[in-house]
Amino acid sequence: MxxxxxxxxxxxxxxxxxxxxxxxxxxxxxxxxxxxxxxxxxxxxxxxxxxxxxxxVAHYQSLAATTYPDYLTCPAFGEGDEVHFAHQFAAPKNWDEVITTTQPQSFQQTDLTHAKAVTIPAIKDSKGVLDKSLLTTGQKYEGTIDSRKVSFTAGRQGWRNHTSLNKQ
Incomplete structure (x- = not known):
């Protein structure tokens, strides 16, 4: 719910x-x-x-000329140790989710305030609709913001949608 x-x-x-x-x-x-x-x-x-x-508005990106990145990319937002990720929209078919992280390391408050993109190079983006998250709850991941390394453990999934995003 x-x-x-x-x-x-x-x-x-x-x-x-x-x-x-x-x-x-x-x-x-x-x-x-x-x-x-x-x-x-x-x-x-x-x-x-x-x-x-x-x-x-913490983050805005026009979808007009956006294509999916090769690897899972998520704007990060939150405050302090409360770090959340939302899947980066690109081209239809879109999917969306919000994941809460645990044990976030190396994140700076400016990363979260400005919803900087976290890229997780170990996970290819599906570039289409998914039935489940690409991140596994409880698993530790490493990513990058710009060229700086960050790490986190995937926590609970707070939101998931691919249906209404793709209605014509």
Whole structure:
């Protein structure tokens, strides 16, 4: 189970980055995910207006000219010893997940504040939809941020999606 902000319709994320969108209508939902991949959505807070500010955007990358890297690449975010990874979107078909790490080493706060990309050279990116994470909970990995080495242990998976990302 996780919680999600749902916003009806389509609009470019760049509108938040460039400051032309300062709010959006959202609903707060509880999402139950079942082992067969099905999900149910329960509205917890009916339509309200959420404020969005350009200065709150930690990372933005246009997908227009983006291709998948050869190796698993994830923007890192968090604070202190709380380090999370999200899979880097590239070209359809996309997949997304958020992994919480344990025992993160060599991460700097600027890595997390600016969502710097961590590349894990031991894992090839699938460049397509996956049924499960490429990272195994409890396993230690080494990666790089720019040319600096970092290490971490994969923790719990907090979010996974490949269905709604790939609807035409």
């Amino acid at each position: 996780h919680y999600s902000l749902f916003s009806e319709g389509h609009w470019p994320l760049k509108e938040i980055v460039d400051g032309t969108r300062t709010s959006l209508p959202v609903e707060l939902e509880r999402v139950n995910v079942y082992t067969n991949g099905n999900r149910t959505f329960t509205t917890l807070l009916a339509a309200t207006t959420a404020t969005c500010r350009a200065e709150d």
